[in-house]
Amino acid sequence: MVSAGVGPFRLAPTFSERVWGRRDLRPWYGAEATAGRTQPVGEAWLTGPECVVETGALAGKTLKEVWGAEEFPLLVKMLFPEEKLSVQVHPDDAQAQAMGQPRGKTECWYVLEAEAGAAVALGLKEGATKEKIRAAVADGSMEEWMRWLPVSVGDMVFVDAGTVHAIGPGVVLLETQQTCDVTFRLYDYGRGRELHLEQGLAVMKMETRAGKVAARRMDGFVRLIEEKYFVVDRFEVGAGGEVVMPTLGVGCLVGLKGEGMVEGEGFDPVELVAGRAVVVPAECGGVSVKAGVGASFVRCFAPV
Secondary structure (H helix, E strand, C coil), X not given: CCCCCCCCEEEECEEEEEEEEECCCCCCCCHHHCCCCXXXXXXXXXXXXXXXXXXXXXXXXEHHHHHHHHCCCEEEEXXXXXXCCCEEECCCHHHHHHCCCCCCCCEEEEEEEECCCCEEEEEECCCCCHHHHHHHHHHCCHHHHEEEEECCCCCEEEECCCCCEEECCCEEXXXXXXXXXXXXXXXXXXXXXXCCHHHHHHHCCCCCCCEECCCEECCCCEEEXXXXXXXXXXXXXXXXXXXXXXXXEEEEEEEEEEEEEEEECCEEEEEEEECCEEEECHHHCCEEEEEEEEEEEEEEEEEC
């Protein structure tokens, strides 16, 4: 855990190459995000263990070095699919711990951009069995067993562990998940990457709670999702405005549009910009965000 007395700090994202990604991440990131890479970039990790602190006394250290063995509880990413992501599934806590992992992977997707016809796949159609899925992977008909869900800007989608899922092209998603990178790839459209069929079949569930989540208007913000492992809220602050928020758990603020300053008693202000996360340690108490020309951001935290 971060030492007492440390205020909020901003992290530089780390970029991960993916065969399904993009070669241009604008307007979120400039050319430096993809320059010199042989593969497209599919993910920007905003709170990954190798993300480097950009501000304050901890500047230059990685989040892993700052947080220690306990691990930051949430992995927040931006996804940039140009092609379909593989059909995959993640284990729940009990399944992951049986494999020697600390936790499973439940996640959610907040849709930031969506072209006409954009869709995600969540769960399996009625009548699916492990034997039928194994056969569908072998004969290339796996997509026919998936439940495809159209999405548009502003949608929040919950993906609980055990849900067989995929993401289609033409979207930009903000993903908030348990800090776990255990993924079992069931089907990959013949792209030749390794599959984890038996592991995936072992952890997949025929029925889950996955689906769109209705937003709830709260006092001064919109609650996008509230689950056991994470809560995600959206804030809109007008030009010259300010929003004050208590610390409700370990988490971060992620800039979406405009700019703001994260301020609080006993620490230096930290600039909040689009596409970057400002980590807010629970020990620092409440913070405020003051906007200049206006700011839109989300708060992602692990409830205590």
